[in-house]
Amino acid sequence: MTLEVSVRGLDVPEDVRSRLTADDVAARLARKDATLWGPDAESEAAIRLGWLDLPSSSRSLVEQLAELRDELRSEGLDRVVLCGMGGSSLAPEVICRTAGVPLVVLDTTDPGQVAAAVTELERTVVVVSSKSGGTVETDSHRRIFESAFAAVGLDASQVGARFVVVTDPGSPLADTAAAMGARAVFLADPTVGGRYSALSAFGLVPSALAGADVGPMLDEAEELAEHLAQAGNPAFELGVVLGAAAVQGRDKLALADAEPGTGTGTAIEGFGDWAEQLVAESTGKEGRGILPVVLESATAAGSTGPDTLLAVAGTDTPAASPSLAVRGPLGAQFLGWEYATAVAGRVLGINPFDQPNVTESKENTRAILDSGLPDEQPAATIGAVEVRGSSGVLDGVDLSALDGVSLALDALLSAVPEQGYLAVMAYLDRFADARAADLRSALAARTDRAVTFGWGPRFLHSTGQYHKGGPQTGAFLQITGAVADDLSIPDRPYTFGGLQAAQAGGDRKALADRKRPLLHLHLTDRTAGIGQLLAALA
Numbered sequence: 001m002t003l004e005v006s007v008r009g010l011d012v013p014e015d016v017r018s019r020l021t022a023d024d025v026a027a028r029l030a031r032k033d034a035t036l037w038g039p040d041a042e043s044e045a046a047i048r049l050g051w052l053d054l055p056s057s058s059r060s061l062v063e064q065l066a067e068l069r070d071e072l073r074s075e076g077l078d079r080v081v082l083c084g085m086g087g088s089s090l091a092p093e094v095i096c097r098t099a100g101v102p103l104v105v106l107d108t109t110d111p112g113q114v115a116a117a118v119t120e121l122e123r124t125v126v127v128v129s130s131k132s133g134g135t136v137e138t139d140s141h142r143r144i145f146e147s148a149f150a151a152v153g154l155d156a157s158q159v160g161a162r163f164v165v166v167t168d169p170g171s172p173l174a175d176t177a178a179a180m181g182a183r184a185v186f187l188a189d190p191t192v193g194g195r196y197s198a199l200s201a202f203g204l205v206p207s208a209l210a211g212a213d214v215g216p217m218l219d220e221a222e223e224l225a226e227h228l229a230q231a232g233n234p235a236f237e238l239g240v241v242l243g244a245a246a247v248q249g250r251d252k253l254a255l256a257d258a259e260p261g262t263g264t265g266t267a268i269e270g271f272g273d274w275a276e277q278l279v280a281e282s283t284g285k286e287g288r289g290i291l292p293v294v295l296e297s298a299t300a301a302g303s304t305g306p307d308t309l310l311a312v313a314g315t316d317t318p319a320a321s322p323s324l325a326v327r328g329p330l331g332a333q334f335l336g337w338e339y340a341t342a343v344a345g346r347v348l349g350i351n352p353f354d355q356p357n358v359t360e361s362k363e364n365t366r367a368i369l370d371s372g373l374p375d376e377q378p379a380a381t382i383g384a385v386e387v388r389g390s391s392g393v394l395d396g397v398d399l400s401a402l403d404g405v406s407l408a409l410d411a412l413l414s415a416v417p418e419q420g421y422l423a424v425m426a427y428l429d430r431f432a433d434a435r436a437a438d439l440r441s442a443l444a445a446r447t448d449r450a451v452t453f454g455w456g457p458r459f460l461h462s463t464g465q466y467h468k469g470g471p472q473t474g475a476f477l478q479i480t481g482a483v484a485d486d487l488s489i490p491d492r493p494y495t496f497g498g499l500q501a502a503q504a505g506g507d508r509k510a511l512a513d514r515k516r517p518l519l520h521l522h523l524t525d526r527t528a529g530i531g532q533l534l535a536a537l538a
């Protein structure tokens with residue numbers, strides 16, 4: 001079998017496993033029984049279990065993609081840019097990092113980061129991936145690349161030949177692809193939801209075009225698939241442990257990559273970001289859920305705690321306790337974690353296939369784009385940090401003090417409820433402003449509560465569902481930054497900077513409507529501001 005799960009220091013209550021076994025959950029899931037999550041989830045589940053077939057049904061893509069990659073390379077098109085959010089880009093990012101092949105992933109509205117991707121056009125092919133075909137970020141990326149190609153003198157048919165599209169049949173993007181004469185259109189299986197689509201065209205097309213060998217990944221998944229009907233298979237065990245730990249109060253799942261060079265097999269890079277979306281969007285609803293906490297390493301701050309279970313996917317066994325080692329190659333990991341999340345969903349009593357609260361922030365964003373951001377004056381400006389809106393966090397805090405930023409962060413940390421978490425949400429450039437990610441460990445070192453970090457708007461398609469739909473125990477640090485050079489979006493009345501600000505504002509409103517503690521810091525100079533925040537936590 002290609003997946004091995006071992007648990008250290010955690011008693012898994014026998015009743016959870018025996019109930020699932022008595023209900024024949026392993027076999028019923030393997031044969032796509034849509035009744036497993038209760039009557040309310042049944043109609044959705046009936047059209048969302050196609051991922052179980054992907055190890056075999058995706059086979060035909062392998063050769064087709066190898067031919068397309070050769071064709072593109074023969075024309076000098078060897079730089080692949082993937083435009084896609086959440087489930088439409090997270091798997092290719094892990095696949096390509098693990099395979100060591102370059103793929104430019106565009107999953108942001110940050111003007112600087114977008115502008116940096118629109119380069120080297122003479123050798124660029126753009127994969128536009130969106131299941132719904134209506135995601136605003138992805139649509140904006142397609143527009144800017146179309147106009148950039150035209151601006152360097154390509155005619156309409158040459159522009160079309162630079163695009164490869166992955167979408168569901170009948171989506172608006174399928175129509176756009178036909179109208180623009182895209183070089184290739186891959187219509188994906190509509191019975192596979194975004195976060196379960198790693199082994200579908202969404203995972204395979206960009207990865208194979210970038211140079212990853214995707215065939216072996218399907219072999220690895222298929223080997224596991226053959227065992228999924230058996231009770232006690234490793235993916236079932238993983239689901240039992242995740243679900244049982246959560247109902248026992250260990251509902252923070254710390255995720256870390258295996259240390260390079262440890263254990264046997266191939267190390268997987270960046271798996272946590274993919275698993276984060278799968279677990280957070282699938283389980284974070286109805287006031288319940290498992291909160292993934294992506295760590296810098298298996299020993300980073302936050303790897304242990306009274307409500308935490310550490311999981312390491314890849315090759316080694318973590319030293320921390322309690323912990324979970326999930327050993328195996330990437331193809332088996334994808335399928336195994338999807339299956340396990342569906343099992344954990346049954347234990348938690350939720351529908352693992354919908355994302356009911358993601359639309360709230362999207363609707364707020366739309367309203368802001370239509371009528372503008374509410375006028376918010378900073379409560380204080382400390383160096384390059386403007387302390388903007390905060391709900392209830394800063395009462396009594398002296399922002400005029402020399403260490404005002406530090407005091408504001410301390411006040412936010414003390415607003416995190418017991419068994420709660422602090423989510424850092426940075427609407428910045430994840431490459432140029434990469435140091436902002438160090439805020440996670442710096443904050444985690446000052447609290448025994450879980451601290452997560454997400455780049456906006458990418459996290460809105462991942463932990464964003466949990467923030468709004470999961471237990472209302474979060475406190476939130478939103479960071480926005482000055483935009484030096486804004487970028488217009490062709491044929492749209494707003495810019496990337498405007499969209500990014502509206503997304504941040506829309507999510508602030510969704511969290512404020514839930515009366516969650518939130519501190520909004522705006523960096524008037526990004527580099528200086530990030531430095532100031534890190535210094536305040538040192």
Ligand SMILES: O=P(O)(O)OC[C@H]1O[C@](O)(CO)[C@@H](O)[C@@H]1O
Pocket residue numbers: 085086087088129130131132133134135138194195281355358460461462
């Ligand atoms: O593939 P699409 O339809 O563009 O959606 C991207 C992401 O947005 C969500 O639909 C909602 O956040 C995710 O579930 C999905 O992976």
